[in-house]
Amino acid sequence: MAHTPQVKIPATYLRGGTSKGVFFRLQDLPERCQVPGPARDKLFMRVIGSPDPYSAHIDGMGSATSSTSKCVILSKSSQPDHDVDYLYGQIAIDKAFVDWSGNCGNLSTGAGAFAIHAGLVDPARIPDNGTCMVRIWQANIGKTIIAHVPVTNGQVQETGDFELDGVTFPAAEIVLEFLDPSDDGEEGSALFPTGNLIDELEVPGIGVLKATMIAAGIPTVFVNAEEIGYTGAELREAINTDPEALARFEAIRVAGALRMGLIKSAEEAATRQHTPKIAFVAPAKDYHTASGKEVKAGEIDLLVRALSMGKLHHAMMGTCAVAIGTAAAIPGTLVNLAAGGGEREAVRFGHPSGTLRVGAEARRVNGDWSVTKAVMSRSARILMEGWVRVPGDAF
Structure with missing residues (x-):
């Protein structure tokens, strides 16, 4: 042989x-x-x-x-x-x-x-x-x-x-600068592909959810944690051991992908698992990280949890952090409202493993929002x- x-x-x-x-x-x-x-x-x-x-x-x-x-x-x-x-x-x-x-x-x-x-x-x-x-x-x-x-x-x-x-x-x-991180490729020409800071997103099997859909860093669909039955302080085990919860998040992701024009049919989502990301946000509150460390509400601006490839991420994807920072900088998005509203150039959010600070420079150009740069540190x-x-x- x-x-x-x-x-x-x-x-x-x-x-x-x-x-x-x-x-x-x-x-x-x-x-x-x-x-x-x-x-x-x-x-x-x-x-x-x-x-x-x-x-x-x-x-x-x-x-x-x-x-x-x-x-x-x-x-x-x-x-x-x-x-x-x-x-x-x-x-x-x-x-x-x-x-x-x-x-x-x-x-x-x-x-x-x-x-x-x-x-x-x-x-x-x-x-x-x-x-x-x-x-x-x-x-x-x-x-x-x-x-x-x-x-x-x-x-x-x-x-x-x-x-x-x-x-x-x-x-x-290592400091990273993401220059002009909004999506201006074939799949969209706007930071907000739908033209709205907040949309009413119809999700089969769930109903209508408020959603901010943004194309910065990586296309991301943000929803409010409370609206889908969460606090925003969940750790991986709470989500990843619940097949029904994962199925609901996938339904939200697919609905968002369709609304953002990333796919033409729900079936296409199976061949585009990496994008868009789905994340849920909540106002800052005390919580414990996966390592047991306590994070106080006063140390952060908001809570964010994000899923990658169908599972809750143990920390935060870097590209999703860019989306978080960009959305936080624009008054009226769900991310910005969870952080307390108003104009800001940086935000520190809590994720399952701790906290992360990301900055973004956003501005209005001819009535539309654009982002020139997002900055964060990694190693x-x-x-x-x-x-x-x-x-x-x-x-």
Whole structure:
């Protein structure tokens, strides 16, 4: 019986923010995987260990959560005044599917650090000591991200005292700027695709809900926690162990996707699991995080819980944080009202693992709202580097 040997591919396993992913340089991929298509998708699924009916990812690099089922490709940028092109794939856990429809804000941090590690940034732009401004072209959504990466002795500084809730150990702080993060692609030309700050969203099986639907960072549907029977202080177990609750959230997500024009039929939602996100908000109140730490109402502006790939996230997706910060900056959205209303340039919200501060610059242009920039701090660290191995007939 013939046996197909494994092939080995240079790769780096890297934490960025509260996510982990397998990072590749484009030129290191097998030739047929250097272009979009089935071969690339099959390779990434096999690297992560999907599809896995056991939802365990025992035979791959994933960890069976949406936060750890990710692959990234970086290459020297094809865009003027940028250093690298960054392409992100969200791999489904139990289905044979790679979603390329959005970005990962957490791994955007890793993209900045990896660009320097991988020799993709002009050495002349890297200081011996200080901060390197890595200009990233986010190829999935066609947007610019600026990562301010600390450098010591010409190398990325990874250790430090910056603490990020949802990450166990401190590390060096990387500041991210998401420039013009609203969606102006083919699927919409407005920050608010429906034209409204708040909509009445008809959800089959649930009824009419108030919703703010925004396309900033990542398309996101916000609803009030109270209106769907929650306090906003829930932890993962309260949602993820309740199949009926997850089905309701998926119904809300699908209704929002249709209303935002992201899909043309409900059936399409199955092939677009990464976007839009669904999040619920509530006014600030005391609560305990997943680690048992108490967060006081006075320490935050509001509570937010968000779902990713059908499950409540253990902390907060970076791109969803951009949506939160942008919506909070615009008076009259559900996020802004939960934070107390009024104009604001930054917001600190409570999530299941702690708190996060995100800033946004929003303004009216010819009567329509636009956002010029969103800013937040994350960290990144290489966990392992070398090669990943996959069976040669897997892709």
